[in-house]
Amino acid sequence: MTTILLGPQRFTTTVGATVRSLKLDGPIAMINSGWEERESEDAELAGHLDGRGVNLQLHHRMMDVLEKDEHFAAAALLFRDRQDELRAFYGIRLQAAIDAVQAVAHRSSLHAIGPAALESAVDAVRAVDAWYAAELDDLYRSVRATAPLDESGTIGWHRGEIGAVLDGCAGVVIAGGNVRTLLRTLRVFDVEIRPELPVVAWSAGAMALTDEVVLFHDHAPHGVTAAEVFDRGLGRLPGIIALPHAKRRLRLEEHDRMSIMARRFPDHRLTLLDDGAVVRFPDHRLTLLDDGAVVRFPDGATDLPAGARYIGLDGHIAVVGAA
Amino acid sequence: MSPPERLAVNRLRENLPLDGPTIDRFVTRFGSPIIEGERATFLYRGDVDEAWVRHRVVGLPDPLPLKRIGESDLWSVTTVLPEGSRVEYQIEIRKGEHYERFNDPLNSRLAHSPMGSSSVCAAIGYRVPDWAEFDPEARPGTLVEEQIRSKALRRDQPVQIYLPARFNQAQRYPLLIVHDGTDYLQFAAMKTVLDNLIHRLDVDPLVAVFVPPRDRLKEYPHHAPHARFIARELVPLLNDRLPLIDTPEARCLMGSSFGGVASLSTAVRYPGYFGSLLLQSASLVFTDIGFDHGGGPAFDPVVKFVNRYRQRPTAVVDRIFMTCGVYEPLITPNRSMVPVFRHTGMRVRYVESRDGHNWENWRDRLGDGLAWLFPGPQKFVYE
Numbered sequence: 001m002t003t004i005l006l007g008p009q010r011f012t013t014t015v016g017a018t019v020r021s022l023k024l025d026g027p028i029a030m031i032n033s034g035w036e037e038r039e040s041e042d043a044e045l046a047g048h049l050d051g052r053g054v055n056l057q058l059h060h061r062m063m064d065v066l067e068k069d070e071h072f073a074a075a076a077l078l079f080r081d082r083q084d085e086l087r088a089f090y091g092i093r094l095q096a097a098i099d100a101v102q103a104v105a106h107r108s109s110l111h112a113i114g115p116a117a118l119e120s121a122v123d124a125v126r127a128v129d130a131w132y133a134a135e136l137d138d139l140y141r142s143v144r145a146t147a148p149l150d151e152s153g154t155i156g157w158h159r160g161e162i163g164a165v166l167d168g169c170a171g172v173v174i175a176g177g178n179v180r181t182l183l184r185t186l187r188v189f190d191v192e193i194r195p196e197l198p199v200v201a202w203s204a205g206a207m208a209l210t211d212e213v214v215l216f217h218d219h220a221p222h223g224v225t226a227a228e229v230f231d232r233g234l235g236r237l238p239g240i241i242a243l244p245h246a247k248r249r250l251r252l253e254e255h256d257r258m259s260i261m262a263r264r265f266p267d268h269r270l271t272l273l274d275d276g277a278v279v280r281f282p283d284h285r286l287t288l289l290d291d292g293a294v295v296r297f298p299d300g301a302t303d304l305p306a307g308a309r310y311i312g313l314d315g316h317i318a319v320v321g322a323a
Numbered sequence: 324m325s326p327p328e329r330l331a332v333n334r335l336r337e338n339l340p341l342d343g344p345t346i347d348r349f350v351t352r353f354g355s356p357i358i359e360g361e362r363a364t365f366l367y368r369g370d371v372d373e374a375w376v377r378h379r380v381v382g383l384p385d386p387l388p389l390k391r392i393g394e395s396d397l398w399s400v401t402t403v404l405p406e407g408s409r410v411e412y413q414i415e416i417r418k419g420e421h422y423e424r425f426n427d428p429l430n431s432r433l434a435h436s437p438m439g440s441s442s443v444c445a446a447i448g449y450r451v452p453d454w455a456e457f458d459p460e461a462r463p464g465t466l467v468e469e470q471i472r473s474k475a476l477r478r479d480q481p482v483q484i485y486l487p488a489r490f491n492q493a494q495r496y497p498l499l500i501v502h503d504g505t506d507y508l509q510f511a512a513m514k515t516v517l518d519n520l521i522h523r524l525d526v527d528p529l530v531a532v533f534v535p536p537r538d539r540l541k542e543y544p545h546h547a548p549h550a551r552f553i554a555r556e557l558v559p560l561l562n563d564r565l566p567l568i569d570t571p572e573a574r575c576l577m578g579s580s581f582g583g584v585a586s587l588s589t590a591v592r593y594p595g596y597f598g599s600l601l602l603q604s605a606s607l608v609f610t611d612i613g614f615d616h617g618g619g620p621a622f623d624p625v626v627k628f629v630n631r632y633r634q635r636p637t638a639v640v641d642r643i644f645m646t647c648g649v650y651e652p653l654i655t656p657n658r659s660m661v662p663v664f665r666h667t668g669m670r671v672r673y674v675e676s677r678d679g680h681n682w683e684n685w686r687d688r689l690g691d692g693l694a695w696l697f698p699g700p701q702k703f704v705y706e
Contacts, residue, residue: 008705008706010706034705036489037489066493073493076493077493077495080494080495081495081568084495084568088572176705176706177704177705177706178700178703178704179703179704179705180700180703203705203706204704204705204706207705215702215703216702217701217702220698220699220701220702221525221691221694221695221698222694222695222698223698223702228702244705245705
């Protein structure tokens with residue numbers, strides 16, 4: 001199982017060289033439903049794949065299902081409304097919990113109460129995250145009970161086509177875009193990527209491969225300022241939280257803030273994926289393309305390979321394997 | 324540290340007496356006003372007896388007299404203009420008994436409003452926000468014109484409904500109700516602003532309904548039929564016809580000047596029905612004692628309403644975004660209302676600008692206001 005995570009591809013394009021380095025023999029499945037209505041504008045991406053790209057058209061298929069399957073469309077709308085409401089309540093609770101952590105962290109402590117108070121405050125944030133995840137699980141269970149995806153003829157037909165295309169492909173690339181849309185299409189069409197099929201993904205695509213998708217944007221003008229648990233991904237790379245555009249979207253220089261973020265997710269490595277970065281997962285070797293890193297995960301391995309950059313519990317950027 | 328450079332007009336004065344070609348070259352080169360650091364020099368050229376700059380900047384004398392340079396037909400006045408300022412003005416002249424007022428002939432930059440146009444003086448550091456200008460990359464939303472039969476107003480009320488780009492019945496949208504809607508579209512480029520802010524992911528895709536008044540001075544200061552139309556007719560109708568998020572949090576009233584009063588008073592009449600307000604230079608005039616407010620009869624109902632609200636302020640929405648220009652007379656009432664609103668528990672974000680009571684000021688503040696009230700989906704997008 002080769003899985004390669006790349007940095008954003010807009011300015012430093014590494015996907016072509018990366019896929020060529022895999023020496024794949026056959027078509028490459030393209031998943032770019034995160035581009036939403038621009039999904040079909042894939043000529044540039046297909047060009048990087050030397051014309052071997054086959055678009056799975058997941059967004060287009062989703063529109064088709066919403067149009068043809070009224071029962072599913074109603075259930076999908078209801079699910080979205082309920083998830084939005086859940087996220088609104090989660091946001092209120094999360095922001096309050098994060099504000100408490102920051103207040104505790106900045107309070108003077110003369111009698112060594114501070115560290116314990118801080119740990120407890122971070123625990124409270126984790127509890128809010130866990131509450132959201134549990135509620136979301138309930139929501140999925142509920143929607144599965146009322147509108148089982150397996151019973152939709154339209155979805156079944158599309159699943160069949162997608163499976164057939166994937167069976168004929170030698171690899172998969174997953175592009176960035178809107179991670180919510182991307183995850184939704186992957187979930188509805190139950191896109192299963194065989195373990196032996198190499199995958200190259202970036203930005204939202206990289207996030208979708210993990211088991212914990214966390215939304216973040218420290219520079220967003222308004223709204224919830226803390227990173228938010230959003231959903232589960234495909235789980236191909238468990239234990240990793242992908243942070244694309246980390247330099248641009250995170251206040252990496254604020255180590256206290258980064259430390260709190262890392263401590264919220266102690267079972268995960270917060271992996272930085274900036275321009276030029278490539279995280280490669282079959283042989284634990286770091287390959288450098290252009291001026292960035294390649295992070296490659298070996299067969300079955302989910303630990304970050306040497307050279308990959310992540311946010312340590314102390315809030316500083318650490319490099320796997322560095323002394 | 325080098326000494327500040329002398330003003331251009333003072334360098335010109337060294338060449339007295341001025342001949343016509345010298346003045347021609349000067350005004351061609353500099354135009355008017357001349358911005359030098361935090362100073363603005365206004366010029367007027369003509370055979371007149373007196374000339375003034377007319378403006379409504381609180382703190383500067385109005386009229387601001389220009390002085391003739393030597394014996395020439397060139398007049399000038401220099402005033403301080405802090406960084407980031409933007410001022411609308413006109414030139415007034417007297418020739419014998421004849422007075423005339425017009426836009427600055429030496430300045431092509433104009434701002435428009437329902438009252439006509441004015442010349443614009445932009446200080447160093449002022450920039451039109453790029454999201455206020457047409458962006459060919461931004462997918463345009465659509466405006467749909469409608470006539471709504473209103474029992475409350477006893478008439479057909481025209482509205483324009485903005486549907487964002489990629490509007491989809493399978494989505495749900497928040498609702499923004501805009502007082503003085505036609506003016507916001509025409510003079511504050513609000514469709515362009517919405518298209519751009521949504522395209523940039525700064526603002527969530529939303530439905531906006533632009534509502535023009537018929538008799539503004541009657542309908543906007545605390546008028547029960549107007550509030551009933553908005554809350555009991557317009558919103559339910561739109562909820563029936565459009566995929567809106569049917570919760571108070573997703574409903575916002577906005578307006579400027581008297582439109583700000585209309586927004587607040589509608590929320591006060593229907594507390595808890597709207598989640599937020601966007602108030603721009605709201606005419607929140609009040610008196611602490613007596614009733615001598617100095618605003619004229621049009622402000623009587625406003626003052627009555629604001630005085631009553633200040634006696635027993637209550638939380639009528641969750642959040643208020645307030646803006647006001649520091650050069651307008653309403654700055655003091657607006658500043659005074661911020662703690663009153665906050666004391667009720669409403670969350671208030673208050674922004675001041677170095678500008679006046681005008682549409683471009685209100686346009687320039689829309690980015691902050693709309694992004695705060697309707698945060699966009701930036702967190703979802705990782706290209």
